[in-house]
Amino acid sequence: MIQQKVISKRFGKVDPLSIDSYIKFDGYNALEKALTMHPTQIIDEIEKSKIRGRGGAGFPAHIKARALANAKQPKYIVCNADEGEPGNFKDRIIMENDPFSILEGMVILAYATGAKKGYIYIRGEYQNAIKIMKMTIQNAIDKGYLGENILNKGFDFNLEIRTGAGSYVVGEEFSMIESIEGKPGRSRVKPPYPTDKGIHDKPTLINNVETFANFPHIILMGGDNYAKIGTPSSTGTKLISLSGNVKNKGLYEVPFGTSIRDVIFKLGDGVSYNRSIKMVQLGGASGPIIPEYMLDMAIDFERFENFDSKTGTGAIIVIDERFDIFDILLINMNFFVHQSCGKCAPCREGHTQIVNLLNKIKNHRGTEQDLMSLENLANVIQQTSLCGLGQTSMTSIISSLRYFRDDYFAKVRY
Amino acid sequence: MKIKEILSKYPKESEYLIEILLEIQSSSKNHYISSEDVEQISKYLDIPESQICSVTSFYTLLSMNPKGRYVIQVCHDVPCFVNDTTSIYEKLVDMLAIEDGETTEDNLFTLEITECLGCCNEAPAMRVNDQVYTSLTPKKVEKIVKDLRGEEK
Numbered sequence: 166m167i168q169q170k171v172i173s174k175r176f177g178k179v180d181p182l183s184i185d186s187y188i189k190f191d192g193y194n195a196l197e198k199a200l201t202m203h204p205t206q207i208i209d210e211i212e213k214s215k216i217r218g219r220g221g222a223g224f225p226a227h228i229k230a231r232a233l234a235n236a237k238q239p240k241y242i243v244c245n246a247d248e249g250e251p252g253n254f255k256d257r258i259i260m261e262n263d264p265f266s267i268l269e270g271m272v273i274l275a276y277a278t279g280a281k282k283g284y285i286y287i288r289g290e291y292q293n294a295i296k297i298m299k300m301t302i303q304n305a306i307d308k309g310y311l312g313e314n315i316l317n318k319g320f321d322f323n324l325e326i327r328t329g330a331g332s333y334v335v336g337e338e339f340s341m342i343e344s345i346e347g348k349p350g351r352s353r354v355k356p357p358y359p360t361d362k363g364i365h366d367k368p369t370l371i372n373n374v375e376t377f378a379n380f381p382h383i384i385l386m387g388g389d390n391y392a393k394i395g396t397p398s399s400t401g402t403k404l405i406s407l408s409g410n411v412k413n414k415g416l417y418e419v420p421f422g423t424s425i426r427d428v429i430f431k432l433g434d435g436v437s438y439n440r441s442i443k444m445v446q447l448g449g450a451s452g453p454i455i456p457e458y459m460l461d462m463a464i465d466f467e468r469f470e471n472f473d474s475k476t477g478t479g480a481i482i483v484i485d486e487r488f489d490i491f492d493i494l495l496i497n498m499n500f501f502v503h504q505s506c507g508k509c510a511p512c513r514e515g516h517t518q519i520v521n522l523l524n525k526i527k528n529h530r531g532t533e534q535d536l537m538s539l540e541n542l543a544n545v546i547q548q549t550s551l552c553g554l555g556q557t558s559m560t561s562i563i564s565s566l567r568y569f570r571d572d573y574f575a576k577v578r579y
Numbered sequence: 580m581k582i583k584e585i586l587s588k589y590p591k592e593s594e595y596l597i598e599i600l601l602e603i604q605s606s607s608k609n610h611y612i613s614s615e616d617v618e619q620i621s622k623y624l625d626i627p628e629s630q631i632c633s634v635t636s637f638y639t640l641l642s643m644n645p646k647g648r649y650v651i652q653v654c655h656d657v658p659c660f661v662n663d664t665t666s667i668y669e670k671l672v673d674m675l676a677i678e679d680g681e682t683t684e685d686n687l688f689t690l691e692i693t694e695c696l697g698c699c700n701e702a703p704a705m706r707v708n709d710q711v712y713t714s715l716t717p718k719k720v721e722k723i724v725k726d727l728r729g730e731e732k
């Protein structure tokens with residue numbers, strides 16, 4: 166068994182719209198337990214679990230939780246369900262299959278931090294998930310698991326759904342805060358961090374859907390037991406969005422430390438027609454592109470950090486031998502041309518220049534000089550952009566220059 | 580009248596602007612926000628019209644120009660691309676005789692190339708208004724378009 170179903174254990178086994186069905190399948194046991202604990206004890210368990218955020222950056226969850234707990238009222242909790250990174254669908258599948266687990270995680274964190282108000286920010290393309298989450302919130306209120314005086318313990322937590330309107334950068338924390346305030350989603354300069362000054366300049370904690378869905382399990386298992394799953398630097402399980410040229414595309418849950426190769430071949434059943442793998446992109450459009458010989462790499466934050474990217478979302482996109490790396494890079498780069506918010510120059514102007522250079526090289530019109538310009542420009546964008554979009558968008562270019570240099574030299578004119 | 584009804588559901592706070600715009604747009608047959616709508620929202624929330632326009636121009640799902648009855652958005656990111664989304668797009672171009680960003684003369688269809696729809700596990704994918712269609716083949720697309728045309732008759 167290479168899968169280990171913790172977050173996905175209820176998928177397909179409960180009626181996602183029925184709170185009774187959720188309760189029958191261990192639902193809300195964790196909240197009941199959490200409410201017998203002191204709020205700081207909950208954050209201690211989260212710290213012991215060593216869980217890191219599942220939205221991409223892998224930030225330790227307890228640090229943000231403790232910062233919010235120490236902040237003054239009013240303060241907010243946000244669930245990031247914007248999921249705009251190409252190749253990712255895990256958050257949608259959690260919302261559509263086990264929506265109450267997300268609410269339970271949010272309420273536990275609200276109790277631990279003292280926040281009374283929260284938002285779930287869902288991308289506008291996810292109409293089905295939006296409908297489900299709205300119904301879920303209503304059901305939870307009706308049964309006393311959300312709203313005023315939760316489970317008669319005298320604590321309140323209210324939730325609102327906010328809908329995205331088609332912007333990838335809004336997944337970034339400060340852009341999301343601007344968007345929740347009803348403005349264009351342009352990022353802010355950090356620090357101050359959101360847990361100091363977020364929505365309406367009030368302390369705000371943002372976590373990913375999958376991160377919230379983990380909290381109930383941490384409370385039930387205890388932090389120490391949770392930390393036994395996975396690897397020392399990356400504890401727990403990871404939902405993997407497997408897509409591209411594999412036979413069994415889909416969502417799988419594996420403990421951290423599982424190899425990428427095992428996910429592709431044991432769970433995804435390999436590539437159709439026994440074609441060979443040309444490249445694999447990890448994390449999404451802002452993740453690295455690696456060659457076949459690197460597939461034994463373990464899924465682990467520490468390994469992924471070598472790439473300076475948001476690989477941590479757990480997307481694996483398999484691309485077979487029929488495809489040209491320049492077509493793939495151009496799709497990635499055109500994505501960023503469209504998604505740049507335009508606030509800072511390296512990102513606003515840089516991506517267009519990158520697209521020009523790639524087109525030139527792809528069409529055998531590029532020189533060695535162009536190759537150097539591409540490399541330099543990619544580094545400038547990565548190092549000087551204001552927010553995570555420009556800081557990570559060059560990962561596929563930089564990694565392809567490292568691992569697929571021959572593809573470039575085959576096209577460059579001397 | 581309809582817009583007044585929508586507005587009255589929301590508190591008079593500018594943080595609800597995007598929610599209001601999305602609802603007004605989805606209640607419009609041509610999927611857009613008119614300049615009269617903007618005027619009304621501006622009065623209701625007591626914010627300048629320019630602030631509203633800065634929001635509508637930032638978010639790609641919001642439009643100030645009328646579109647067709649059915650807005651077809653074909654995903655064009657890597658997981659769909661390697662599953663031959665190009666043949667899906669070409670089939671649509673072929674059937675509708677329009678390209679990315681255009682609307683048919685009868686105002687029935689608008690065709691758009693769009694970003695990942697979060698359905699890469701069932702690539703290739705497209706969206707028609709709020710309905711997502713997955714695991715597409717040119718044949719499936721043909722049927723979907725024919726059915727939509729049929730609905731209008």
Ligand SMILES: Cc1cc2nc3c(=O)[nH]c(=O)nc-3n(C[C@H](O)[C@H](O)[C@H](O)COP(=O)(O)O)c2cc1C
Binds near residue numbers: 223
């Ligand atoms: C351009 C950009 C897009 C992002 N999109 C998302 C997203 O769709 N969902 C998400 O959870 N995090 C996204 N993130 C990461 C968030 O900024 C943030 O780190 C995360 O929501 C924190 O939650 P976590 O600690 O639980 O991972 C994005 C970051 C950047 C820079």
Ligand code: SF4
Binds near residue numbers: 504507555
């Ligand atoms: S890096 Fe790009 S998306 Fe981020 S603030 Fe600068 S222009 Fe905007």
Ligand code: FES
Binds near residue numbers: 655656659703
């Ligand atoms: S790439 Fe098309 S749905 Fe994700």
